[in-house]
Amino acid sequence: xxxxxxxGALLAALLPLAAAxxxxxxxxxxxxxxxxxxxxxxxxxxxPFAPALERILKQPVxxxxxxxxxxxxxxxxxxxxxxxGYTLLVALVSISSTPEVDKLFGRTPIYTRDQFAGIARLNAxxxxxxxxxxxxxxxxxEFVALAKKRPGEMIFSSSGLYGASxxxxxxxxxxxxxxxxxxxxxxxxPAMTAVLGGNAVAWASPPAIASPYLKAGKVNGxxxxxxxxxxxxxxxxxxxxxxxxxxxxxxxxxxAPRNVPADVFRxxxxxxxxxxxxxDFRKTMEKIQTPIAYQDADEFKAWWDKDAEKIxxxxxxxxxxxxx
Numbered sequence: 001x002x003x004x005x006x007x008g009a010l011l012a013a014l015l016p017l018a019a020a021x022x023x024x025x026x027x028x029x030x031x032x033x034x035x036x037x038x039x040x041x042x043x044x045x046x047x048p049f050a051p052a053l054e055r056i057l058k059q060p061v062x063x064x065x066x067x068x069x070x071x072x073x074x075x076x077x078x079x080x081x082x083x084x085g086y087t088l089l090v091a092l093v094s095i096s097s098t099p100e101v102d103k104l105f106g107r108t109p110i111y112t113r114d115q116f117a118g119i120a121r122l123n124a125x126x127x128x129x130x131x132x133x134x135x136x137x138x139x140x141x142e143f144v145a146l147a148k149k150r151p152g153e154m155i156f157s158s159s160g161l162y163g164a165s166x167x168x169x170x171x172x173x174x175x176x177x178x179x180x181x182x183x184x185x186x187x188x189x190p191a192m193t194a195v196l197g198g199n200a201v202a203w204a205s206p207p208a209i210a211s212p213y214l215k216a217g218k219v220n221g222x223x224x225x226x227x228x229x230x231x232x233x234x235x236x237x238x239x240x241x242x243x244x245x246x247x248x249x250x251x252x253x254x255x256a257p258r259n260v261p262a263d264v265f266r267x268x269x270x271x272x273x274x275x276x277x278x279x280d281f282r283k284t285m286e287k288i289q290t291p292i293a294y295q296d297a298d299e300f301k302a303w304w305d306k307d308a309e310k311i312x313x314x315x316x317x318x319x320x321x322x323x324x
Contacts, residue, residue: 025085025264029060032088035074037067039189040159041206044288045122045252046090052278056271067186070160072098072110079111083257085264089116093251094164096308100315101162116255117265118304120272121295123285124251126226127168127204128236130192130219135201140222140242143202144176151179157191157200160184161321165191165204167311168225168248170318172204175244182321195219206250207232208288225249232289248314251293251307253300269297 030053034046043065050061066074071094081087089095095113102109129140137143147154158166161184173180183200185191188209194200196218205219207230213219214233221236225248229238239246254272256265275281276294285292295303 026059035071036187040187048284052275052281070163079115083259089255092164100312119254121300124293129223155200157194157203208290
């Protein structure tokens, strides 16, 4: 039997310690998957958030846009990734919608909410009903009246079928008794492009995307889905003010796969708490008029559970719809 000398024994004892130190999280680049194309609110939030995390975690944080199926494609990628903290997700409220839609159609869900650990909520804004200026309507009531005269003719765009901007528009149409055609796209940027190009007349836009076009007069804002008017757009009434009992928020959350190690989750949680205070991140979010609405993991979990119940109820009321 071979025995180790004093030097060999010391080396053997130190090897596990060296490996542990080497593997301390994070020890290599981190990927944040954005399940939408560039230009949407998830992307606009994730891009300034990533460098703020980099400065804290001391490792590169790389954005990967993986669009498709109203966010489901990229979200599924993260759900099925290794729970090691190196593949993370910045997602929208649609993370709650997709599993409910799969249930509605009798499909096995492509992913489920319990496959994720919510690190934090980053922001939460009500969408704005933006309308192409060629539409002969000066306000929401005139828009509704026009749409009722042309049932099934006027087209609205969205970030994808049953996506984060499709659900609120369907809720609005149900409350207003409207029937319009749906043009789903692959994200917020393409949805706005569809309106600007005249391929659709309206959509439920995040304020960050709508803001420059509203200010330039390229679209009109007729209503918001919030409980109160947006401070940056005080002249745009809420749907509730206009007589429609609809409230909805486009929120952005930061997630890890379920079963991420507790120490890794703590590191990400603390890094996020610091990152949302980063001056550059806050300045960028203010510039795109998307106020930070940070919730830490515990608070976010409780809020997300309630919001998901509301979204599930809305989808059941909407029922089975297609993009035809």
